[in-house]
Amino acid sequence: MRRYLTRKLITYLLAFFIGVTLDWGIPRLMPGDPIQSMLDKFSLQSASYAAQYKIFAQQFGTNLPLWQQYLNYWKGIFTGNLGLSIWAPGARVSTLIFQALPYTLALLIPAIVLSYFFGNRLGAAAARRKWLDNSVLPIGYVFQAIPYAWLALVVPYLFGVVWHVFPTSRPYSETLVPAWNWTFIASLLDHWFLPFLTLFIVSLGGWAIGMRNLVIYELENDSSRYMRALGANERIVRRYAYRNASLPQLSGLALALGVVIGGNIVTEIAFQYPGLGQLIFNAAANNDYFLLQGIFIFIVIAVLVANFVIDLVYIAVDPRTRLSMQGSTA
Amino acid sequence: MTEPLSEIPAADSRDIAELPEAVVPVATVAEPAVAVAAGIPGGLGGGTAVGRKRGDFVYYGLRNKKLLFGLGLELFFVLVALLGPVIARHSPTELIGTSLSKPSATYWLGTDNLGRDIFAQLVYGLRESYLVGALGAVSASVVGMTLGFIAGWRGGIVDEIIQLFTNVLVMIPSLVLIIVIGAYLPSRSVLFEGVFIGLTTWPWVARAVRAQTFSLRSREFVDMAKLSGKRPVSIIVKEIAPNMASYLFLVIILLFGSSMLLASSYDFLGIGPTNLVSLGTMMNNANQNAALFYHLWSWFIPPGVVLTGMVAALLVANVGLDEVFNPKLREQ
Amino acid sequence: MSVSVENLSVAYRSRRGDLTAVDNVSFSLADGEIMGLAGESGSGKSTLGNSLIYLDQRMKQVGGKVTLDGRELPIADTKAMRPLRMTQVSLVPQYAMSALTPTRKIGTLTDDLLKSHKVRNRDEVLAEMRRRIELIGLKDDVLRKYSFELSGGMRQRVTIILSTLLNPSLLIADEVTSALDVSTQRAVGEMLLEFRDRGYIKSAITITHDLSILAQIADSITIMYAGRLAEKASTDTIVNEPLHPYTQALIASLPEVGVRHDTTTLTGIPGRPPSLANMPTGCRFRDRCPFAFAKCTQTPPFEEVKPGHYVSCWKVSQEAAK
Numbered sequence A: 001m002r003r004y005l006t007r008k009l010i011t012y013l014l015a016f017f018i019g020v021t022l023d024w025g026i027p028r029l030m031p032g033d034p035i036q037s038m039l040d041k042f043s044l045q046s047a048s049y050a051a052q053y054k055i056f057a058q059q060f061g062t063n064l065p066l067w068q069q070y071l072n073y074w075k076g077i078f079t080g081n082l083g084l085s086i087w088a089p090g091a092r093v094s095t096l097i098f099q100a101l102p103y104t105l106a107l108l109i110p111a112i113v114l115s116y117f118f119g120n121r122l123g124a125a126a127a128r129r130k131w132l133d134n135s136v137l138p139i140g141y142v143f144q145a146i147p148y149a150w151l152a153l154v155v156p157y158l159f160g161v162v163w164h165v166f167p168t169s170r171p172y173s174e175t176l177v178p179a180w181n182w183t184f185i186a187s188l189l190d191h192w193f194l195p196f197l198t199l200f201i202v203s204l205g206g207w208a209i210g211m212r213n214l215v216i217y218e219l220e221n222d223s224s225r226y227m228r229a230l231g232a233n234e235r236i237v238r239r240y241a242y243r244n245a246s247l248p249q250l251s252g253l254a255l256a257l258g259v260v261i262g263g264n265i266v267t268e269i270a271f272q273y274p275g276l277g278q279l280i281f282n283a284a285a286n287n288d289y290f291l292l293q294g295i296f297i298f299i300v301i302a303v304l305v306a307n308f309v310i311d312l313v314y315i316a317v318d319p320r321t322r323l324s325m326q327g328s329t330a
Numbered sequence B: 001m002t003e004p005l006s007e008i009p010a011a012d013s014r015d016i017a018e019l020p021e022a023v024v025p026v027a028t029v030a031e032p033a034v035a036v037a038a039g040i041p042g043g044l045g046g047g048t049a050v051g052r053k054r055g056d057f058v059y060y061g062l063r064n065k066k067l068l069f070g071l072g073l074e075l076f077f078v079l080v081a082l083l084g085p086v087i088a089r090h091s092p093t094e095l096i097g098t099s100l101s102k103p104s105a106t107y108w109l110g111t112d113n114l115g116r117d118i119f120a121q122l123v124y125g126l127r128e129s130y131l132v133g134a135l136g137a138v139s140a141s142v143v144g145m146t147l148g149f150i151a152g153w154r155g156g157i158v159d160e161i162i163q164l165f166t167n168v169l170v171m172i173p174s175l176v177l178i179i180v181i182g183a184y185l186p187s188r189s190v191l192f193e194g195v196f197i198g199l200t201t202w203p204w205v206a207r208a209v210r211a212q213t214f215s216l217r218s219r220e221f222v223d224m225a226k227l228s229g230k231r232p233v234s235i236i237v238k239e240i241a242p243n244m245a246s247y248l249f250l251v252i253i254l255l256f257g258s259s260m261l262l263a264s265s266y267d268f269l270g271i272g273p274t275n276l277v278s279l280g281t282m283m284n285n286a287n288q289n290a291a292l293f294y295h296l297w298s299w300f301i302p303p304g305v306v307l308t309g310m311v312a313a314l315l316v317a318n319v320g321l322d323e324v325f326n327p328k329l330r331e332q
Numbered sequence C: 001m002s003v004s005v006e007n008l009s010v011a012y013r014s015r016r017g018d019l020t021a022v023d024n025v026s027f028s029l030a031d032g033e034i035m036g037l038a039g040e041s042g043s044g045k046s047t048l049g050n051s052l053i054y055l056d057q058r059m060k061q062v063g064g065k066v067t068l069d070g071r072e073l074p075i076a077d078t079k080a081m082r083p084l085r086m087t088q089v090s091l092v093p094q095y096a097m098s099a100l101t102p103t104r105k106i107g108t109l110t111d112d113l114l115k116s117h118k119v120r121n122r123d124e125v126l127a128e129m130r131r132r133i134e135l136i137g138l139k140d141d142v143l144r145k146y147s148f149e150l151s152g153g154m155r156q157r158v159t160i161i162l163s164t165l166l167n168p169s170l171l172i173a174d175e176v177t178s179a180l181d182v183s184t185q186r187a188v189g190e191m192l193l194e195f196r197d198r199g200y201i202k203s204a205i206t207i208t209h210d211l212s213i214l215a216q217i218a219d220s221i222t223i224m225y226a227g228r229l230a231e232k233a234s235t236d237t238i239v240n241e242p243l244h245p246y247t248q249a250l251i252a253s254l255p256e257v258g259v260r261h262d263t264t265t266l267t268g269i270p271g272r273p274p275s276l277a278n279m280p281t282g283c284r285f286r287d288r289c290p291f292a293f294a295k296c297t298q299t300p301p302f303e304e305v306k307p308g309h310y311v312s313c314w315k316v317s318q319e320a321a322k
Helices: A002-029 A034-039 A046-060 A066-079 A093-128 A130-145 A148-162 A182-219 A222-229 A234-271 A276-285 A289-317 A319-323 B033-039 B047-063 B065-082 B084-088 B118-154 B156-171 B174-184 B190-217 B220-227 B232-268 B279-288 B297-325 C045-051 C078-084 C106-116 C122-135 C140-144 C152-163 C182-197 C211-217 C235-240 C245-253 C314-321
Strands: C003-014 C017-029 C034-039 C059-068 C089-092 C170-174 C203-208 C220-225 C228-234 C303-306 C309-311
Touching: A002 A066, A002 A289, A002 B156, A002 B174, A034 A046, A093 A130, A093 A182, A093 A234, A093 A276, A093 A289, A130 A182, A130 B297, A148 A182, A148 A234, A148 B232, A148 B279, A148 B297, A182 A234, A222 A234, A234 A276, A234 A289, A234 B156, A234 B174, A234 B232, A234 C106, A276 A289, A276 B174, A289 A319, A289 B156, A289 B174, B047 B065, B047 B297, B065 B084, B065 B118, B065 B297, B084 B118, B118 B156, B118 B190, B118 B232, B118 B279, B118 B297, B156 B190, B174 B190, B174 B232, B190 B232, B232 B279, B232 B297, B279 B297, C003 C045, C017 C045, C017 C059, C017 C228, C034 C045, C034 C182, C034 C211, C045 C059, C045 C170, C045 C203, C089 C152, C106 C122, C106 C140, C106 C152, C122 C140, C122 C152, C152 C182, C182 C203, C182 C211, C203 C211, C211 C235, C220 C235, C220 C245, C228 C235, C228 C245, C235 C245, C303 C314
Parallel strands: C034 C203, C034 C220, C089 C170, C170 C203
Antiparallel strands: C003 C017, C003 C059, C220 C228, C228 C309, C303 C309
């Protein structure tokens, strides 16, 4: 276990380091002057342009030598100071991120958890019953093949435009003022449902198919055959197979995070849902490099933390990782 | 956006396409030990064995419904892509029709907000998807196979380093990365998109190839080859690669599909190649012009359907091919 | 008779029709008899042994019947066999190294198996398991461990203990020593003998391609070739006075301790066993047999040519008739 954790920690530290360096390095490596492109968004007179340029240059640190810029960047991350945004003038980047975060989490967490849970059950059930398998499998493959973007258009079209069941954009009705009352909460849920559904559907197929394959494999492996040979009833054999199959699925969850985040961004943008995806998009569109940098590193850190949490769960669930001298191949 | 994840089972569970069991007689030397290799394609005295295996693949291949269906569907799309300019009748970028017109005899799917033929855009978008898909799959395969081979073959510290590198890369969400990079590049090319996708998805290939290399490295015929004095590179190319070929083929097909999906997401967000007609940009344009509210279904529905069809056909064909290569998976 | 197999035939389903792996096999075991079942890879010995306890979907029984302790074993009916498995007939599989699931402690696995058989006094049975584990010289905390924490030899022996925990009448041991080093092989052999002597198992069929382990533990040996029985006799007889040409060739080809083979050559049996899809008519060994003659195109019966000694060979039958 110690070796497993050490390897993981090294990976995370390295990823963090590379993430920060990339984040800091990209604007400085790209062609053109980042500050100039930021300023081009505003039509300024030459005097105010020069003054603004100086301010940004200082924020960016271009007056300092490169290595000092790098160190300052690291300092900023550890103190939580990610700079000021341009797109939302004067607002702190960290504030904007934390304002957008709840919306993203509201979509991501239920979508991931529910699609994982139900997808696994569905896949395991399909592994046992031929009739279910024959319908789940093709549907699962089709769902896996659907582009996020398309579903993010079709779902609101059907449920929002054709059948006026749900609203198709914004986090809550524009006529309401945020307050802790039922009307507001109802509106929140109302607007949340379609983007959540989109994320959920695309992920579901993948988990189902994956679990189905794993359970089929486990049901035929040596330990299952042995239990059957010793007269175990099929229910126990299935339970053991499911247990064994859950482990690779769990590591798969960690790997799928990057993909789900991508899907989340597409969904938010399609639904104009003000989460981190929408925020990063606006930042890019408006050349707000400070905001862009801040969100990138935040997402990287969040992914690393999530991976770490999953690793801990994996240790709790897999005795081999916990006890084996050799460490895990994961 | 999809990952090949669900298709590639945990690496150690993967068995290479069955090697016919060699006969090991009871406590006798009835056959020379070398005959163990007799059942192995490309091995010593393996002439008939190879022929039989290839014949087997074709036999089962022609009878596998999933493979036939998937391949058939995919071929249809490929045909459309190849005959594109002939079928399309109009150019996808010319402003020729009245904007936002409904499907008609002249414009089969109507026109977009700038009066361009949507059907033409669909066909050219299809071609573009194949192009990016190929670029992505090829670059991911090249990088992934090389690193995977090296890691699996050498083992030890080299393996650890490559694995570390792979694991780190997997954790950086590629869409976020391309948004960030894209913000600084005023114009992007198809090559850029394809290669970017390749450079962010190669870990899947590398892992699979590494696991296979490990497993194959310790098999008898490799030891045999080593004993007969062959050099490592020669062993890799002549002994290991052919046995892995079927598996690699499956992986590449999946990569192709996921590349196409990733590209469509990038294009939808506007960070795809500039001035491009693609399935993703069609959906983006439709969305920007409130196609949903104007019920312009012919604009935003067909691109998704076509793309889903192309990728689903690949996935299904892939499963069928897997069954052909792996007797264990075939239905009795 | 403890076990009686009459005219048993088992086939594999395949796309190209049924392939008969066990062809019209008959033999019987007395109470307490350990019979070795030996043959080449592909001779059908594993299929025969496994069919007595678990016929998976690839296989099907094509004919014959099996009797255990006077009652018929419904081997073709998986559901009916379930309560009999582990309790009346048990198996130590060929893949014993990976037979124990890696994600459950051995004690938990045992408990679940016992629950499956609706065993009431599970605690007592587990205590008995601990006793038997100590008996063979392992520490009794094995039940609290996971399978991967044990060495290969330990795993093999623990699997044997688990398989025999409910004192089955018939144990089928499939290649139990093949993956082990010589000293562990010996230990496992002694373990089987001890279990038989203590009554933990009544009779056993030991499937192997290694005649030397049979010399150690088997009371009788049955030689199988291409799906049919070639010869069955006491271990002594098989080793010292084999009658079937195939058996003779096998014994002759074994290296002898103390004999240097720079003066005498180790002989092999030229040729290969016939493939399942392409069985010759009559005696299946005749293409490789130095004594084959005209009558061999008919299938020789598996008959008792001397008391307790069965052979299926026309030449032997003819000699015996004289």
